Each structure stands twice: as structure tokens, then as C-alpha cells.
Amino acid sequence: MRIVEWRERTVPLDGDVRNAVVSFADHTVSIVAAVSDQRRGGRPVVGFGFNSIGRFAQGGILRERLFPRLRGADPDALLAGDGRSFDPAAVELAVWDLEAKLRDEPACATIARAAGRAPTPYPVSVYAAGGYYYGDDSVRRLRAELDGYRALGFDAFKIKVGGAPLDVDLARVEAALDVAGAGSCLAVDANGRFGVEAAQTYGRALAPYGLRWFEEPGDPLDYALLRQLIDGYAGPVATGENLFSAADAENLVRFGGMRPEVDVIQVDPGLSYGITEYLRVLDRLEAHGFDRTRCFPHGGHLINLHVVVGLGLGGCEAYPGVFGPFGGYAPTCAIGGGTVAPSDAPGFGLEEKPDLASHLAAMVEDLA
């Protein structure tokens, strides 16, 4: 059993929006296809993966460095010990998809088996992330945006802060609370914008609202800032989407003052070093007393849904309004009552997302 070809396709990301720090207008995403020599229904079985959305594609490094390494590897080195399945430790997300398809099961089942556990019962908690800055009339637009998410079946929300003066941001928070109904249903995300004084100022201003969490207050690596904020902020603090390794995650909980019973870890398996490294992240977090239900991976898409279900994490995010064709879930994923569930499609089920399916098909249409 062999992976006979690797392909990459760079796709622009939808969404001309911005948070406190970046615009997403020019972002792109690499889709990777792992073409196997196995056939199902007369066609080669192909695994698809992409990394986190809201960054940039990696076509160059994939074609110049990773694909040649994979082609040059001993083919048996890409197989698990039994020689009858691919080992995703070698090449990650596209191989998880491929391996799940070869087993004709959803990726969450494959991931759970690899972790020695049963998949979490469906559905799992999901919240709608959005609330970007659009420009004029943003409070009215924000309210309409969140009303729209509620109509789609979401009952918890996250909006951006830190891209406007504090009084404007507080007006946005209060408008969002009107829709969310309770602080526990609304999180805010500063995207790492603040220094320690601004983070503490926002912390004091936000504390009375009893929010779901205050996300990424400062530089992702500024563990001292985080500890100083947490010393004076009783509510949950969430961070970790811009940490990439188990070593980084361990430093976060060692030095950042993160509280196992309170705070939220958002390391993203796709944006960082894959599901294999994410398993190591969970090991380190659990060694420091964090339950895995404190983990809500950044990146609202099908891949992380299967990770959340497969590993029993706290829940998913979703970007219903932006980050297509990667963001969001397939129509077959029943969203409602603040929850989401994977379908029983093999693999990550990316082919069930119509706006993504055309890109996937274009990558493999020449395969006999």
C-alpha cells in the first residue's frame, strides 16, 4: 500500500474583514491531496487536508521541501506497524482523511482509535465566531450578524475587541449581549493586540459582564502578561491559537498562570504541527491538571470538528459568515441548539461541503 502522489492547490479565502490586528482579504489556504494506490468504487482513494484558515498557503514549502521528503521516504516508513494502514504521524491531516476513507469511517473514529478512546457522543458544543470590524454602522451590523447566527442554530457567540476605542468596544459588547442573552454566551477576542496595561484595563471593564471568555489579550508568547492579567481577572481567559508545539503549550500553562478549572486552551491541530503533535499537547496539559474539555481548538471547520469528537474536547468554533470555502460545516452536519455533529461520510467529509468540493474535485479529476 503506497501513497503514489502528493498534490497542492492554493485557494483564496473568502472574507474581506479584519480583527484588531489583521485583514483577511488576501489570505490563501493550501489544500493537500494524498493520492493512494488503493481504489474504492473504481477510483483511487484520495485523502484531503488543509491547515488553519486565516493565514497563508504553503505551496512553496510543500512542493520544495515536504513533498520531496515524502517521495524520498521509504514507503514502509509511512505505514503503521502492522503495514496495513498509513501512519499519520509522518504526514498528517491529508493522511488522517485518507486512512479514515480506507477504513470507510468518519475521521473522528480513526482519531479516537489512535488515541485509544471512543469518540465523544454527538453532537458537540459549537459557538459562532464573527463580530469583525466592518467600518461604518458596525454596532447595527454586528447585531444583525449575530441575529443571523442565532437563526442558523447557534446560541453562543464570539466577537472581536481591541480594534476600536474601549467605549466603542463596550457598546459592541452590550449590543452583542442583547442578542446572546447572557455573558456566558458571549466571548471576546483581542487577537493579541494589547500590552499589559491595556489588557488589564479591558479586563476591569469586561469583568462585570461575566463573559464566556476573554481571548488572546496579548502577544501569544507573552506568558508574563497573561499571568499579570489573570492575577486580576476572575473570569475565564482563553489563548493558544498561535502556539504551535507541545513545548509552547507547556510553557503557556507553566508560566502563564492559566487555571485548570477556569481557563481555555485553543491550540489548533491544523495551524500547529498536526493531530499527532496535538496528542502530545493534550498529554502535557493533562499532566498539568487541565481536563481536555478545557480545550476549544481555534479554527471552525470540519477537520477540527472531527478532532473535537475524536478526542473528547470541550467544543468547536464556527465562522458561519467568513472564511469560506474552508470555514464552516457541511449541510450534513446538523447545527442546532448550539451543537454540531459530523456526518457519517468517510474521512473529514470535506467533499460534502459544496463550496469546497469543486476545489477538491479539480485536484483529482485527471485520476483514472
Added chain:
Amino acid sequence: MRIVEWRERTVPLDGDVRNAVVSFADHTVSIVAAVSDQRRGGRPVVGFGFNSIGRFAQGGILRERLFPRLRGADPDALLAGDGRSFDPAAVELAVWDLEAKLRDEPACATIARAAGRAPTPYPVSVYAAGGYYYGDDSVRRLRAELDGYRALGFDAFKIKVGGAPLDVDLARVEAALDVAGAGSCLAVDANGRFGVEAAQTYGRALAPYGLRWFEEPGDPLDYALLRQLIDGYAGPVATGENLFSAADAENLVRFGGMRPEVDVIQVDPGLSYGITEYLRVLDRLEAHGFDRTRCFPHGGHLINLHVVVGLGLGGCEAYPGVFGPFGGYAPTCAIGGGTVAPSDAPGFGLEEKPDLASHLAAMVEDLA
């Protein structure tokens, strides 16, 4: 004044050697050329830069992401406030070279001016790094290698440890000490190989030799390991070559137990985010009580020589035996008595290194 073209060329790195962790046999380096619209001697002035050696080229991300961003930028945004010089903060090493050439001065003078200081008087301290694992007969070969470096004018050396059992490594250290003459003239480098127990075991075994430093004992991000080692190891510990930002460097000294009067910081301006970020690294280190003479950047080449002289750092390393055509210095850099000095060539003087000059010439031979 404009940069009218960006070019990249990927060049294989010489040196089929290994340390405790990696083989360098397949490594490559990107040379970047910044072609200006300015002319000197009838030819366009071109700045050259490369990043650290002993890693991989970045042709894909340069061509797909960085060059398009630079071409798309407002040309004035690449100029300093006076509009008459390029601002390296935007595009880094190749622009430092270009800007120094436009001023007809060595890059160390340009770098020193940007930092508001005078260049350090030449020459500066340099040590020879090598002592890799070659296979059979490595102790005899090691001794011959260091003898060769001494004949070239070096009087301090660094060798690898951690790629062999402790007793073999100690035999290598003792052979190297025969050549070095004193522990203060010999450093050892574990390239991040050890867990905390192995690091402490090596620390106890190495302590009696009074070595110049014990480099990168564990994972570059494992600040807790570093602190535990340092608690029981009185000699200097060196690390930082695999930290890339001012935030990382600050975490190192905040959480790693690094001692301002004892330990050594090896953040590499090229391997990390450039000289501009390196200036921020120095600011953070000085705020934590470290003198800049505690900094010995990783990466023994002309670019870091100009950084060391321009910023008054502790000294340089050199790889006389490996990492050509990038590693090492030009024949015009007088090496002797354990010191090295830049020539008065404009820029980094990369054109004075014969094995590199042909690559640089090939990148610009078509320019009128």
C-alpha cells in the same frame, strides 16, 4: 529611489556531517538579491542577503508571499523617513547590504548608525565551531580537525556532544582539550538533544573541565529544563539559536534561569526575524540585566560578523570546515590570534568570498 526587482537563488550547502540531532547533507540556503535603480560604476547596486546556514532554503515563501508583498508595497514605505535611504525594517538582510553599498561603507557601519552607536573596534573575538560526528576514528579525526583550526588562527573551539554515549563524548572532550589547552577555550554543543535528566548527567560530568560553555542542552523552548540544569551547573550555559523573536528571547531570560553575568545568548539575526528584530532582542535582554557582550550569535558568516561589530556583541563563531559557500569569512577578513575583522568592502562584503561570489554573480549577470 526604488528597489526594482527581487530575486532568489537556492544553493546547496556543503558539508556531509551531523550533530546530535540532524544531518546537514541535504541543506540548502536562499540567497536574496535586492536590485536597486541606483548605479555605481555603470552597474546597478544590488544588495545580497542569506539567512542562517544549516537549515533549508525558503524559495517558495519568498517568491509566493514576500516578493509579491514587496512589489505591492508603496515604494516610499520601503524608504527611511528622509526618503533618501532604504529602511531595512521592511525587508531585512539584503537591504542592509544594499543600503551599506549605497553609502559605500561596510555594513557594520550602517548597522551601528541605525543603533545609534559607533562600531566596535576591530578585530573581534571568534571561535571555531566544528567537531561533528563523522563515524569511525572520530577522536583522532577530531583532534586533527581542531589542530587544523588552530593552524588557521583560531584559539577557541566548539565541538558536538550528545550524539554518542557519555563516555565516548568525554573522550572527545578530553581530546579536544589537549588541542584547546584550557577549558575556557572549549565549548560543547548538545543541539537540544537532552531531557532534563540527561542534561543534568552531562552537566555533572562536564563541570570539572570548566568549559567555555555548555550549549543548547535541551529543547530550545524548554525553559524549565534550562532552569533545572542551571540550578546545579555553575559554568556558563549558552542557548537561543532556535529562538526567533524578542518575545521568545524575553521568555528565555524570564523563565529559563539564565544568569546575566554567566550565561550566553545565541539568538541569530539571520535565522530569526532579522537585524531589526535583533535590536528588539537586545533591548529586552538589557532590560533584564544582560550586557550585550553576553551575546554570541549562532551562524559563523560575514553577515553576523558585521552584526557583532556593528552592535558591540561578545564575538562570532566560525565554521571553517563546513557550511560552505556561506559559512566562514572572506580571505580579506584577517583571522588570527582568535580574532576576526571585516574588510572595508561595501555592504557585507559577500562578493569577497570566492566560493559565494560565483553564485552572487550568476544572480545578476543579466543586469545591464
